[in-house]
Amino acid sequence: MEKYKQIIQKQLEEYFEEYKKNSSYSSIIWDAMAYTTLSGGKRLRAIMTLETAKMFKLPIETALPLACSVEIMHAYSLIHDDLPCMDNDDLRRGKPTNHKIYGEAIATLAGDALISFGAQIIIDKTPNNIPKEIVLDIVKDYLVCAGAKGIIAGQVADIKAQDKKGNIENLNYIHKHKTADLFKFAILSSAKLAQVDKKTFEKLEEFALNFGMLFQIYDDIIDCTLTTKELGKTAGKDQEENKLTYVKIHGLDKAKNIFYSLIDKNHGILDSLNVNSKIFKDIHESLITKVKK
Ligand code: IPE
Numbered sequence: 001m002e003k004y005k006q007i008i009q010k011q012l013e014e015y016f017e018e019y020k021k022n023s024s025y026s027s028i029i030w031d032a033m034a035y036t037t038l039s040g041g042k043r044l045r046a047i048m049t050l051e052t053a054k055m056f057k058l059p060i061e062t063a064l065p066l067a068c069s070v071e072i073m074h075a076y077s078l079i080h081d082d083l084p085c086m087d088n089d090d091l092r093r094g095k096p097t098n099h100k101i102y103g104e105a106i107a108t109l110a111g112d113a114l115i116s117f118g119a120q121i122i123i124d125k126t127p128n129n130i131p132k133e134i135v136l137d138i139v140k141d142y143l144v145c146a147g148a149k150g151i152i153a154g155q156v157a158d159i160k161a162q163d164k165k166g167n168i169e170n171l172n173y174i175h176k177h178k179t180a181d182l183f184k185f186a187i188l189s190s191a192k193l194a195q196v197d198k199k200t201f202e203k204l205e206e207f208a209l210n211f212g213m214l215f216q217i218y219d220d221i222i223d224c225t226l227t228t229k230e231l232g233k234t235a236g237k238d239q240e241e242n243k244l245t246y247v248k249i250h251g252l253d254k255a256k257n258i259f260y261s262l263i264d265k266n267h268g269i270l271d272s273l274n275v276n277s278k279i280f281k282d283i284h285e286s287l288i289t290k291v292k293k
């Protein structure tokens with residue numbers, strides 16, 4: 001996992017260096033974009049993109065531009081999520097949030113610019129031996145994921161549900177789109193590159209959706225069980241902002257039970273895929289460790 005993380009970090013740094021060149025007047029936007037994208041994080045989504053490629057015998061270098069685009073889209077979603085008009089957060093990955101450093105206007109623009117940058121990276125950097133129709137299909141998925149039927153749909157529902165009672169249907173819609181859509185893109189885009197068969201693709205689709213849901217449930221849980229230092233972001237923020245979360249609807253114990261049952265389901269899918277991915281199991285374990293704390 002650490003090796004993947006380093007490969008992703010190095011490639012992201014190189015892309016930023018290359019594309020930032022010759023943009024002297026507007027170099028601040030590149031600094032703001034790089035500030036959040038390069039500032040660490042677990043890199044789970046990009047690791048999953050690379051691991052999916054490896055599972056299906058694709059060289060990981062082929063999926064590396066895609067993995068970077070996933071982290072770039074993720075960084076956009078974090079910058080916008082933290083804005084005062086959204087979740088109003090001061091701390092992200094143990095550092096001041098983007099708007100605290102660059103101001104709200106530049107932070108907003110940096111998020112916007114990251115969306116298009118990620119799509120450009122897929123087009124520019126995916127190796128030429130991948131058929132163009134596949135690249136086009138993946139870029140479309142990227143744009144749908146970032147937009148009003150993807151992350152934004154979830155974020156709109158999240159904001160609209162604030163300070164309201166809410167229900168399970170609403171809650172699942174939020175988690176499915178604000179979080180699971182990007183995990184789906186991370187895994188399925190790589191599966192498309194590897195041209196896996198239909199049955200395998202459907203299993204991966206179910207795995208990715210389950211993972212996205214259990215990941216946001218995990219995030220809801222640790223928001224109220226871990227400290228600000230452990231989180232690298234402000235603890236107790238969901239309650240403070242009266243967010244619709246798994247903990248709010250189900251309580252802590254039931255939220256944990258649902259989390260564990262989705263982990264079990266995903267172990268079953270991995271076994272049925274016959275791929276025996278240590279990385280996916282390690283990722284599950286890393287989340288379980290934090291939920292148990
Ligand atoms: C945070 O995601 C946003 C959510 C969808 C909950 P991560 O917890 O993966 O954030 P980083 O990338 O590790 O900082």
Ligand code: IPE
Binds near residue numbers: 077151179
């Ligand atoms: C994250 O939901 C969703 C996106 C960033 C799209 P949260 O608002 O719970 O994420 P954190 O807790 O701020 O990382």
Ligand code: MG
Binds near residue numbers: 087
């Ligand atoms: Mg949010």
Ligand code: MG
Binds near residue numbers: 081089
């Ligand atoms: Mg937030």
Ligand code: MG
Binds near residue numbers: 219220223
């Ligand atoms: Mg959260």
